[in-house]
Amino acid sequence: MPTLLEDFLSRDTSRVLHATWEIIRSRDEAQLDALLPHIAQIRTATEGLDMGGMLRSNAGNVDHAIAKLESYRGRECWCASYPGMDQYEPAKEQDRGHIRIISASEPGWSMSYVCECTVCGGVFNVEQGDHHVMWWKWVPRGEKRRRAH
Structure with a gap:
């Protein structure tokens, strides 16, 4: 392989x-x-x-x-990648254990989330939108932290 x-x-x-x-x-x-x-x-x-x-x-x-x-x-931290791509779906990231969804708006095609990284505790505002494809815009709410090694 x-x-x-x-x-x-x-x-x-x-x-x-x-x-x-x-x-x-x-x-x-x-x-x-x-x-x-x-x-x-x-x-x-x-x-x-x-x-x-x-x-x-x-x-x-x-x-x-x-x-x-x-x-x-x-x-x-791993979460530093989120703002660079609009294909990180909060629900899937939570299922993988990468983040925790702290809050979410009412379900619909346009949603917003507050998510917390399970590694460093960094918090993000996440906007969900749809224009031909679903997308998610991740915006850090505070400083980025270094991951422990």
């Missing part, structure tokens, strides 16, 4: 997208640590690659995965 690094460097869009989403969803330190020395190489290999995408470019997801690796290298 190919490694995530091999997938990123393959220039095969399906493999690159697989590695991208593995990183976006990951909190596995060993998995991420293995990629840290190769961030520049990953960026070069994926730069200019036609990643496709119907309503939005998948290249933005690749950029976000690289930004998450850089944030992780800088020892920022």
Whole structure:
């Protein structure tokens, strides 16, 4: 089975997208640590690659995965990634144990949440919207904290 690094460097869009989403969803330190020395190489290999995408470019997801690796290298908490991408659904993040939903507005297509990171306690206001696809805008309410190691 190919490694995530091999997938990123393959220039095969399906493999690159697989590695991208593995990183976006990951909190596995060993998995991420293995990629840290190769961030520049990953960026070069994926730069200019036609990643496709119907309503939005998948290249933005690749950029976000690289930004998450850089944030992780800088020892920022996992939640530092939330404002950089509008596809982190609060309910799914809570199901994964990553955040706790403190409050939510009445259910509907346009909702708002207050969420707390289960690692550092950082609190976010989250706005949910829908324009062809559902999205979530994460706005930190206070300072970002460093994750413990």
